Each structure stands twice: as structure tokens, then as C-alpha cells.
Amino acid sequence: MLTQPFIFDSKPLIIQYEVNFQDGIDCGGAYVKLLSKTDDLNLEYFHDRTSYTIMFGPDKCGEDYKLHFIFRHKHPKTGDYEEKHAKRPDVDLKKIFTDRKTHLYTLVLKPDDTFEVLIDQAVVGKGSLLEDMVPPVNPPKEIEDPNDKKPEDWDERAKIPDPEAVKPDDWNEDEPPKIEDHDAVKPEGWLDDEPEYIPDPNAEKPEDWDEEMDGEWEAPQIPNPKCETAPGCGAWVRPMMSNPNYKGKWKPPMIENPNYQGIWSPQKIPNPDYFEDSHPFQMTPVGAVGLELWSMTSDIYFDNFIICSEKEVADRWAADGWGFKKLVASANEPGMFSQLVTAAEERPWLWVIYILTLALPIGLGVLFCWPSKKIDDDMDYKKTDIAKPLTKGGLEQEVQRKDEDLEKPNENGGEDEYEGGEDEEDYEEENEGGEGSQEEEVNKSNKSGSEEDEMKEADESTGSGDGPAKAVRKRRVRKD
Secondary structure (H helix, E strand, C coil), X not given: CCCCCECCCCCXXXXXXXXXXXXXXXXXXXXEEEEECCCCCCHHHCCCCCCEEEEEEEEEECCEEEXXXXXXXXXXXXXXXXXXXXXXXXXXXXXXXXXXXXXXXXXXXXXXXXXXXXXXXXXXXXXXCXXXXXXXXXXXXXXXXXXXXXXXXXXXXXXXXXXXXXXXXXXXXXCCCEEECCCCCCCCCCECCCXXXXXXXXXXXXXXXXXXXXXXXXXXXXXXXXXXXXXXXXXXXXXXXXXXXXXXXXXXXXXXXXXXXXXXXXXXXXXXXXXXXXXXXXXXXXXXXXXXXXXXXXXXXXXXXXEECCHHHHHHHHHHHHHHHHHHHHHHCCCHHHHHHHHHHHCCXXXXXXXXXXXXXXXXXXXXXXXXXXXXXXXXHCCCCCCEEECHHHHHHHHHHHHHHHHCCCCCCCCXXXXXXXXXXXXXXXXXXXXXXXXXXXXXXXXXXXXXXXXXXXXXXXXXXXXXEEECCCCCCCCC
């Protein structure tokens, strides 16, 4: 019971309290009722039909999550009360019912006939008592005449069958939609004489079977094992196919109805119960706060109720109560890493996201910071001759052939290839054609000298041992 009733005049009404569904909730509510100040108000006899002015708070059943704001409006003519419901908030309310945390619910009613609904000090819904309640506070000025009746000749058909249409002569309505497929052939191996099901040979009649009471006992049917390897059993029937000649029952096409008059509706008449309440904030005074709940879950925690007219007072009350609890709960919450692990345990597919998130930047860093070494083209394409085993006689023939090649004149003018480095100066005087030609001849002379050394080593190797010897064949570079 309030120390003094709240009268709706020039001051706002603020109702605020805390709720914690400590064990979650399946079906139930945690709303409060601001009971109307009446002469017969007795809290000892408080029940679900006790008159109230406002009902506010969370409610859930199944997957239907609600945050009620309902006020009872008195009809100025008849004196009857009617519940007016605020529209649902445009937020997801599921979390506040499932996270098992303490949440703060606040309702602010202002003298200008507006309201705000807050959860944890954040606005989740607001509107006007005149425009955003269902049903509206003020009834319509006109209503449909309950005594008005639709005329018998009123035509509401927008389209009608074409009266001038004629069924075509070749239209056959007797053709069936399905016919047998005459091209079908019975599969080879079809067992015509075998039933699809046979009595279970291993079944035994129960000992308590009474044929007089239960009738003659029959073994249960099982699939015929012979049919498992066959394309089918029993009498073969041709499959059905769509009839290409089927057209169905003929109907005339539809055309616009020339007599169409539209959808009939009763005429409007002035509403005999019409009234206009331009100030619905002036509700029935509040004398007490009541918790009239039905819930299938226990341990619903309520705390820190306050009813006042100053938002600053409600905010200080919230900071000293709910704000302190939120601070303590945040300090006791697990760290970010623990939260990620917990989330992945509930949703295993998150592990893939975590791994990709970590591996992608690492892989990109390695790719850009340590690129693969560039291999020199010459080294990449250079090949060495493969050593071939030679006998003693074959080696002598190879040496003789090389001597003959060295004695032949070159292709550019009969100039002898010089050997070693002894005649290098004479060679340069005879060939003054350019630096490129000189470098090639120098390389040629170096290779010729190397070939003489190799032939000497080959002669020495032939004299030692009768077994096959291996010689390295060098490629000669000719001057183009």
C-alpha cells in the first residue's frame, strides 16, 4: 500500500523495479499491477480480478516474449473500463529472459499523454496514449450500420464466364488423365509366381494365444527374400503415363463482368457511443502495488521498487541499486578468451571461424615478408652433359676424333683455332671485328686448352687398368 495515493494531474508517473529470472523461465510473468485507489480496496483479498490502473512488466510463454504496458481506461458515458495495450517494442526481448541477469524495467508516463518504456536505462518503446494504443482510446465517429443488408441483386463478381463461348468440336472430355504405357516391357527376371511378402517361417504362435478368443493365428508377413535380387515379384502391371489427348472438362473463358458493382459494405452511421477523451493521462488514482503472477518457474527475483515523479530520483535509485549489481556482475564475468571458448563449446562451428581468423593474417604476413627466392634464368636452364662409360678402345677413338676436329679450319675464313693462351696476342691482331667476336674467340681458345689437358688425362687413365673408363665430354662452342 502506498503511503499516499498517486493522482494523475500535472506530474509524471515513474514506476521502476528490478527482475532476475535466476533459473530462467519457461512460461510465466514478472509484471506488476498498480492497483486502483477505491473504497473497497483490501490487499488481504487481492486476486486476479482486483481493479488496477496500470499493468507493466515482462511476460513470456513458449517463444512469445512480451513487455506489457496496459492501462484501464474508463468510458466517460457508460462508466465501463477497457484495457488499452501499447504496441510491442521493436527490439529482441529474448536475451533478457535467458541470460539470468538482473534487469531494470522503467515506465515513464508524462502529463502530455506520452510514454516511454526502458530496459536497463535504454528506451525500447515510446509513443502516445492517444495514437499508439490498441484499441484506440477514442472510438471512431462513424460505424457500420448493423441493420443494413446487402441487396439481393448486388453483383460482387469481378469476372464471369463468357456466355458466347462455344466448346470446340474436337474437345473430348472422356479422355482419362492417365493411360497405360504400351511401350513398357516387363523387366527380365520378373518373378510372376512369387509373392512380394511371405509368412515369417521363424515366427511361433504365442503360448497364451486363444483361437476361440483371438481367432486363427497367422504368422506375420515379411519381405520375400527371393525378391531382393529380382526386379520385382507378383503380377506385372504396365506403368501409367500422362495421356497426351487429355483436356479435361471444358469451361468457358472468364471475362470482365459488365454488371460488377464492387464489394458491398454496410453504410456508415454516426457512432452512438462516440466520445473524445483528449487527456487519457488522467487515469484512476493508484493506491497500492501488487504482484499477481502465474509462473511455471520458481526463484523469480524482485527488488528496488520505486514510484516517483522525478526521473533524476529514479536514476539515482537505479545507480545505487541496479548499477552497483551490474558493476559487480561485470567484474565477476569471465574474460574475453573464456567467453569465446564457451561460445564455441555451444556452437562447434565457431572453431572454424577462430582458426581462419588467426591463420589468414599469419599466412598473408609470411607471404609478403618472406617471398620465394628468384632463381637465375641461366642457372635454371643450364644442363650438364651426362658422363657415359667408355671402354679403352672407345676412349682412343674419341681422343683421335677430337684431334681431327681441332685441325680443321673454322667457318669464318680458314683461320686456325689457337690452343691455350700462347698465341692470344696474334689472334687479337688478326680479328679486329669487335669486342664481341674477340670475347667469343678467347672463350674458344680457353676451351681448346682445356680439351688438350683433358685428353692428356684420358691418355694417362687408359694406361692404368683394363676396365671401362668414364670420360666427361665437353661441348665445343663454335663461332657463328
